[in-house]
Amino acid sequence: MGSKKVLILGGDGYLGWPTAMYLSEQGHEVAVVDNFIKRQWQAEKGTEPLMPISTLHERIKVWKEVSGKSIELFVGNLTNHRFVYSVFSKFQPDSIIHYAEQPSAPFSMIDRHHAVLTQTNNVVGTLNVMFAMQHSCPNAHLIKLGTMGEYGTPNIDIEEGYLDVEHNGRKDKVLFPKKPFSFYHLSKVHDSHNLYFAAQVWGMRVTDLNQGVVYGADTDETRRHEKLVTSFHYDEVFGTALNRFCVQAVEGVPLTIYGDGTQTRSFLNIRDTLKCVEIAVDNPADAGEFRVFNQFTEIFSMNELALHVQEAAKKHGYKVEIKAIKNPRVEKSNHYYKPTNSSLLSLGLDPIHLSDALFDDVLARVKEFKHRINTDVIYPTVKWQHDTNKADDSDSDLMVVEGTAA
Numbered sequence: 001m002g003s004k005k006v007l008i009l010g011g012d013g014y015l016g017w018p019t020a021m022y023l024s025e026q027g028h029e030v031a032v033v034d035n036f037i038k039r040q041w042q043a044e045k046g047t048e049p050l051m052p053i054s055t056l057h058e059r060i061k062v063w064k065e066v067s068g069k070s071i072e073l074f075v076g077n078l079t080n081h082r083f084v085y086s087v088f089s090k091f092q093p094d095s096i097i098h099y100a101e102q103p104s105a106p107f108s109m110i111d112r113h114h115a116v117l118t119q120t121n122n123v124v125g126t127l128n129v130m131f132a133m134q135h136s137c138p139n140a141h142l143i144k145l146g147t148m149g150e151y152g153t154p155n156i157d158i159e160e161g162y163l164d165v166e167h168n169g170r171k172d173k174v175l176f177p178k179k180p181f182s183f184y185h186l187s188k189v190h191d192s193h194n195l196y197f198a199a200q201v202w203g204m205r206v207t208d209l210n211q212g213v214v215y216g217a218d219t220d221e222t223r224r225h226e227k228l229v230t231s232f233h234y235d236e237v238f239g240t241a242l243n244r245f246c247v248q249a250v251e252g253v254p255l256t257i258y259g260d261g262t263q264t265r266s267f268l269n270i271r272d273t274l275k276c277v278e279i280a281v282d283n284p285a286d287a288g289e290f291r292v293f294n295q296f297t298e299i300f301s302m303n304e305l306a307l308h309v310q311e312a313a314k315k316h317g318y319k320v321e322i323k324a325i326k327n328p329r330v331e332k333s334n335h336y337y338k339p340t341n342s343s344l345l346s347l348g349l350d351p352i353h354l355s356d357a358l359f360d361d362v363l364a365r366v367k368e369f370k371h372r373i374n375t376d377v378i379y380p381t382v383k384w385q386h387d388t389n390k391a392d393d394s395d396s397d398l399m400v401v402e403g404t405a406a
Contacts, residue, residue, distance in 0.1 A: 004281060007093035008032045009078065009129065010100030011071075012039070012056045014231045015145070015214065015273055019097060021221035021228065022274045023281070024069045031072035031091050032056070033100065037121075041107065042238065047377045049231040050247065050369050051217070062227045078125030081132070088132040095281045096133065098144045100125060101191075105149070105182035105329075106237045106382040115183040122187035123194070130198050138202070141284035142195070143277060146210040148266045148296060148339065150189050152179025153332045158339035161208065161292025181331055182384070192292075199290035206289070207280045211273065212266030212296030215242040216357065217365040219271050230270075232365070235377035242267065242354075243362070244378060245306055249313040249320045250366045251373045258380070259327030261303035264337040266296030269352040269361065279347045294341040297351035312358040330384040 006023050010016040011032025024030045034056060042048055054062070060071045072091070076083035078100050101122040102108065108118040126144070133140055151158045154177065163176045175196060178189045198204045217232045233239040234247040245255045268276075276295045285291040300308070310320040345351075366373075 003027050003029060004094040005029045005092060006031075006095045006097065006281060007087070007091055009096065009098045010034060011073070012036055013099055013103070014233065015270070016097075016099040017056070017059065017230050018219045018222055018270065019099070019274055019277055020071055021063055021067075022219060023278065024063070024071055025067060025221060026278065028281070031074060031087075031093070032060075033074045033076065033078070033087060035075060035077040037077070038102075038238075041102075045235065045237055045377070047233075047235040047238065047374070049233055050366065050372055051229045051232055052372075053229065053231050054227040059228055062225050063221075066224050066228070078128055079121060081128045084128040084132045085135060088136040092137055093140050094137075095284070096129065096140060096142045097277055097281075098126065098129060098142060101145070101187070102184065104237050105184045106380070108182050108184035108187070109384050110382050111386070118184050119187045119190070122184075123190045126191045127194060130194065130204070133204065134198075134202055139205070139287070141205040141207065141281075143207045143209060143280045144191060144195060146192060146208045146292075147185060147188050148210050148212045148294065149181050149185040150178050150192060150210060151176060151339070152181060152185075153264075153335040153337055154179055155336050158294070158337075160294045160340050160343055161210070161290075181329070196290040199288055203288040204290075205285040205287055206291065207285050208290065208292045209276060209280065209295045210292060211276075212268050212294075213240050213242065214268060214270050214273055215240060215354075216270035216361050217243075218361060219274060234373075236380045236382065239378075241265075241302060242305055242309070245309040246313075246358075246362045246366050247373055248378065249309050249318050250363060250370055251375060252319065253375055253378075254321040254323035255306045255309060256379065257302050257306055257322060257324045258329060259324065259331075260333050261306065261324060262301050262333045262335075263331055264299060264301045264335065266294070266299050266339060266341075267305075267354065268295065268297040269354075269357050271361075272297055272349065272352050275349055276344050279344060279349060283347055293343045294339050295344060296339070296341055297349075298354055299337065299339070300354075308354055308358060309363075312355075313363060316359060316363065325380075328380045328383045
């Protein structure tokens with residue numbers, strides 16, 4: 001489709017860094033933005049990714065050595081509008097891929113401080129990006145990473161972003177009603193509404209990728225050098241269920257299912273995430289279009305997911321138990337869940353299936369770094385319902401992480 005100037009916001013992250021290398025390898029001119037705040041949040045929690053992660057500066061240097069291709073780096077915070085304006089003015093991107101948000105539902109539910117931090121970081125950062133685009137590159141295409149969690153679990157089929165409604169004899173097309181699970185998911189809903197408004201009023205080009213739960217440890221590019229790996233998380237705050245299950249299986253501790261395990265979610269492999277983003281880059285939204293793609297490939301309940309991991313692990317000699325524990329979250333069980341995902345498939349996505357990728361892509365990599373597993377950070381301690389008698393932190397200047405493992 002031709003080379004483009006692609007700006008990746010959140011280029012130090014689990015998805016941001018592999019995306020940067022992948023699009024660079026495809027011949028695009030790539031720049032990344034990050035302020036490394038997630039590394040600070042991990043330190044606050046006392047956690048770290050399973051595989052050792054080099055600095056972004058070093059990873060960019062190594063990528064240049066192994067590929068011959070350069071990635072430009074801008075260091076700063078998207079909540080600083082002057083910084084954002086300067087980046088957009090200098091780089092003049094054709095496409096902006098926005099991963100730069102606090103990505104964890106549990107993190108947003110720790111306490112008042114973390115809820116406010118999440119919404120301020122995510123919503124204000126995105127607003128600054130919108131205004132910087134309007135100022136410096138109004139014809140650029142914003143590809144925003146949303147989440148299937150924005151929809152929640154409604155008792156109707158989940159369409160891609162919109163719903164046709166009839167009320168009192170009249171018809172209209174509206175944004176699909178949202179029933180998010182956490183303050184994090186709420187921040188994503190606020191983003192979607194702001195971006196829809198900007199598309200209508202300013203004529204912005206926007207693709208909102210409502211992504212399912214991503215799993216996987218590697219891509220073709222991360223495998224090219226040990227210093228190019230990405231941040232595979234398995235802890236209770238930043239880890240995803242499948243990544244956590246794989247770590248538990250290799251470590252020989254029970255797979256912890258929250259509640260009765262009937263909660264059903266959408267999933268996709270990290271390599272499919274990169275392909276979906278590439279499809280969006282190559283097929284930009286029209287001016288004034290707020291386009292929504294539901295970005296997932298398979299659907300599993302937590303029970304089904306655990307059984308997949310158990311079966312794959314047992315084939316390779318691991319004894320795997322499954323244990324139900326009290327659900328720290330407030331979420332529906334035994335619910336209806338039927339989302340649509342036809343748009344990306346129609347544009348060429350050829351999905352990777354969990355049954356084909358589970359061992360080679362995840363379990364084998366976890367086994368390689370088994371010596372780095374810290375089981376103390378896996379068990380959930382962050383709860384959705386707080387003790388109402390507990391003192392609030394509003395009068396303190398000291399950041400206290402409540403309810404988290406030391």
